[in-house]
Amino acid sequence: MRSLQFTTESSSDGMTGRDFLLGDIPGVLWSPDPAGAPAPLVLMGHGGGAHKKHRAMVGRAHLLVKDCGFHAAVLDAPGHGDRPRTALDERDIAALRTAQAAGEPESPVVVPYNARLAEQAVPEYRALLDALRELPEIGAEGPVGYVGMGLGMAIGVPLVAAEPRITAAVFGMAWPDALFDAARRISVPVEFDVQWDDERVPRESALALFDAFASKEKTLHANAGTHVAWPLFEAESATRFFARHLGGQVTPTA
Amino acid sequence: MRSLQFTTESSSDGMTGRDFLLGDIPGVLWSPDPAGAPAPLVLMGHGGGAHKKHRAMVGRAHLLVKDCGFHAAVLDAPGHGDRPRTALDERDIAALRTAQAAGEPESPVVVPYNARLAEQAVPEYRALLDALRELPEIGAEGPVGYVGMGLGMAIGVPLVAAEPRITAAVFGMAWPDALFDAARRISVPVEFDVQWDDERVPRESALALFDAFASKEKTLHANAGTHVAWPLFEAESATRFFARHLGGQVTPTA
Numbered sequence: 001m002r003s004l005q006f007t008t009e010s011s012s013d014g015m016t017g018r019d020f021l022l023g024d025i026p027g028v029l030w031s032p033d034p035a036g037a038p039a040p041l042v043l044m045g046h047g048g049g050a051h052k053k054h055r056a057m058v059g060r061a062h063l064l065v066k067d068c069g070f071h072a073a074v075l076d077a078p079g080h081g082d083r084p085r086t087a088l089d090e091r092d093i094a095a096l097r098t099a100q101a102a103g104e105p106e107s108p109v110v111v112p113y114n115a116r117l118a119e120q121a122v123p124e125y126r127a128l129l130d131a132l133r134e135l136p137e138i139g140a141e142g143p144v145g146y147v148g149m150g151l152g153m154a155i156g157v158p159l160v161a162a163e164p165r166i167t168a169a170v171f172g173m174a175w176p177d178a179l180f181d182a183a184r185r186i187s188v189p190v191e192f193d194v195q196w197d198d199e200r201v202p203r204e205s206a207l208a209l210f211d212a213f214a215s216k217e218k219t220l221h222a223n224a225g226t227h228v229a230w231p232l233f234e235a236e237s238a239t240r241f242f243a244r245h246l247g248g249q250v251t252p253t254a
Numbered sequence: 255m256r257s258l259q260f261t262t263e264s265s266s267d268g269m270t271g272r273d274f275l276l277g278d279i280p281g282v283l284w285s286p287d288p289a290g291a292p293a294p295l296v297l298m299g300h301g302g303g304a305h306k307k308h309r310a311m312v313g314r315a316h317l318l319v320k321d322c323g324f325h326a327a328v329l330d331a332p333g334h335g336d337r338p339r340t341a342l343d344e345r346d347i348a349a350l351r352t353a354q355a356a357g358e359p360e361s362p363v364v365v366p367y368n369a370r371l372a373e374q375a376v377p378e379y380r381a382l383l384d385a386l387r388e389l390p391e392i393g394a395e396g397p398v399g400y401v402g403m404g405l406g407m408a409i410g411v412p413l414v415a416a417e418p419r420i421t422a423a424v425f426g427m428a429w430p431d432a433l434f435d436a437a438r439r440i441s442v443p444v445e446f447d448v449q450w451d452d453e454r455v456p457r458e459s460a461l462a463l464f465d466a467f468a469s470k471e472k473t474l475h476a477n478a479g480t481h482v483a484w485p486l487f488e489a490e491s492a493t494r495f496f497a498r499h500l501g502g503q504v505t506p507t508a
Contacts, residue, residue, distance in 0.1 A: 196465075196474070207461075211450075215478065219485075220450070222464070222474035231473075233498065237491070244487065 002124075004131035015065045022128050026082045027075040028052050030061035031137060036069065038139035040246035041132060043125060043166070044074040045152025045159075047173075048114065051081030059232075060147060063239040067250050070242065071138055075128060077151055078120045088116070106200060107175050114154035115178040121155040126163055133165075143246040147238055149173040149193065149230070161185040168245035170238040172221075173230060175201055176209035183209055189217040191241045193234050196222045256378075258385035269319045276382050280336045281329040282306050284315035285391060290323065292393035294500035295386060297379055297420070298328040299406025299413075301427075302368065305335030313486075314401060317493040321504050324496065325392055329382060331405055332374045342370070360454060361429050368408035369432040375409040380417055387419075397500040401492055403427040403447065403484070415439040422499035424492040426475075427484060429455055430463035437463055443471040445495045447488050450476045 002023035009018045016033040019026065032039065042064050046054050052074045061072040076082055079089035092113040099106050125146075133140045145168040148156035153174035160169045161182035169186070172193025176183075190213050194206045210220045219241075223231050243250045256277035263272045270287040273280065286293065296318050300308050306328045315326040330336055333343035346367040353363050379400075387394045399422040402410035407428035414423045415436035423440070426447025430437075444467050448460045464474045473495075477485050497504045 196472075210476070217485075218450075218478045220474065220476035222476070224470060224472045231471075233494075236494075240487075240490075 002127045002131065004128075004134075013066075015062065017061075022075065022124070022131060025075055025124055026052065027073060027128065028057075028061075029071060029073045029132065030065050031071045032065055032069050035137045038137060038142050039069050039071055040143040040145065040242070040248065041071045041073065041129075041138050042145040042147060042242055042246070043129065043159075044072055045121070045125075045146070045148030045155045046074060046077060046080070047148075047150035047152055048077075048110070049080070050151075052076045053081075056149075056235075060235055060238070063235060064242065067239055068243050068248050070246065070248070071132075073128065073132060075121070075124055077155065078117045078124075080151075092116075107177060111175050111177045114151055114174065117151065118155040118158050122159045122162060125155070125159050129163065129165060143167055145169060145242045145246050147171075147242075154179065157186065158182040160188065168242060170241060172234075173198075173201065173227065176205045179209060180212050183212040184214055187214045187216070189241070189245050190215045191219050191221065191238060193230065194220060194222040195227055195230055196224050197229075198227045200227045256381045256385065258382075258388075267320075269316065271315075276329065276378070276385060279329055279378055280306065281327060281382065282311075282315075283325060283327045283386065284319050285325045286319050286323050289391045292391060292396050293323050293325055294397040294399065294496070294502065295325045295327065295383075295392050296399040296401060296496055296500070297383065297413075298326055299375070299379075299400070299402030299409045300328060300331060300334070301402075301404035301406055302331075302364070303334070304405075306330045307335075310403075310489075314489055314492070317489060318496065321493055322497050322502050324500065324502070325386075327382060327386060329375070329378055331409065332371045332378075334405075346370075361431060365429050365431045368405055368428065371405065372409040372412050376413045376416060379409070379413050383417065383419060397421055399423060399496045399500050401425075401496075408433065411440070412436040414442065422496060424495060426488075427452075427455065427481065430459045433463060434466050437466040438468055441468045441470070443495070443499050444469045445473050445475065445492060447484065448474060448476040449481055449484055450478050451483075452481045454481045 005021045007019045011033045016031045018029045057074050064070040064072045079085045095109045132138050144166050146156050146166050147170040149172045153171040157179045160166050168189045170191045192210050259275045261273045265287045270285050272283045311328050318324040318326040333339045349363045386392050398420050400410050400420050401424040403426045407425040411433045414420050422443045424445045446464050
């Protein structure tokens with residue numbers, strides 16, 4: 001088992017952020033300040049090209065910690081943030097830049113690249129869950145959710161399919177091609193964000209993936225607009241989804 | 255212009271309900287108690303076979319009035335609630351019961367039936383808007399929304415297409431067949447509820463109608479489940495949608 005070691009800590013305005021190393025993998029745990037009784041945990045996965053402290057992660061952590069009293073944790077994905085890139089990473093990123101510059105389809109590069117990262121990241125997130133559940137403020141039995149868009153979804157779908165301790169998940173904005181088998185093994189409540197006019201991820205395949213989730217309770221949120229036009233109010237919707245399924249009430253702070 | 259006459263009034267727990275007659279059409283206006291500065295108005299349309307005080311209407315009014323400080327108003331649809339049925343209504347309802355009992359498709363009956371009721375109801379709702387905007391607690395310039403499912407959507411889509419004073423709308427759960435032309439004329443923000451496994455309204459035609467709205471900002475909420483399994487949390491989502499677009503904040507009461 002990888003050891004969890006907290007490195008730096010900072011608190012402000014009702015939220016504590018603790019950087020940690022899980023073995024040699026950097027991550028962050030955001031928690032309510034002061035800590036109260038054990039509270040639900042939401043694992044987060046950042047998007048491709050981003051990192052653990054990207055504003056999307058900090059923003060979601062704010063909503064989850066301050067509005068719900070939950071904990072939120074994220075790891076740098078392999079080859080992202082403070083983690084070294086391998087030669088394979090460099091090769092895939094170069095191929096992606098080349099495809100984008102040439103206006104060629106990204107999916108032949110992105111799909112296997114993300115699947116490779118996910119294969120590595122899934123056991124890392126499971127080890128993170130082992131370690132975080134040893135903390136008294138989270139506890140061994142508390143509810144756990146997962147949220148990830150893009151690369152965070154490419155990691156999250158196989159993670160949630162494999163991990164029975166995760167009981168609610170929010171996904172969105174990833175190429176579905178490599179995710180159908182895992183989606184069919186997911187039966188926990190899912191909220192799935194799609195951009196209706198996504199110029200990168202084809203609408204039909206996104207709808208087919210939503211259909212593939214075995215979850216009895218699943219909600220598709222399709223918003224007009226391109227890939228990057230994903231609206232921020234969906235982060236608030238995801239927060240309410242976790243409050244519904246992990247327990248608790250949303251009390252908006254501002 | 256039809257005159258608006260309040261008949262009975264009752265208040266409880268921060269909300270006043272006033273029954274009224276608009277000419278000879280019965281309706282209800284729910285308002286914050288005590289009344290404050292002029293506040294946004296949401297017009298509501300009830301579902302087929304229901305009426306102005308159906309629990310779906312009272313429930314939405316509670317959310318809009320008590321959580322947002324808005325007004326909410328609804329009319330009995332033609333041939334519904336306290337309004338007389340015509341011979342045509344009786345004929346259509348009998349045909350619908352026959353089709354349902356025989357397990358035959360409902361849409362050949364429901365689509366023209368609802369279109370006929372909508373043709374009558376649209377000018378009624380426009381007259382209601384004229385009358386309500388003369389009330390000081392609503393005002394001539396305030397924001398107006400519309401929400402309706404089923405029959406309420408069959409009325410609401412042509413209403414919102416025709417009525418520039420309505421600047422945000424929530425629809426769902428109606429047969430789309432007769433609504434495409436009107437949907438293409440709607441450019442205000444729309445939230446559209448679909449049941450992914452609806453055994454009555456075909457998924458493909460519901461998705462095509464969502465595509466048809468000309469709105470730059472539109473969101474599809476597709477939930478797993480059959481027609482009647484529409485989840486109540488969508489009423490809360492609609493409330494937040496109106497708070498976003500008509501102005502104001504949601505403060506959940508319980």
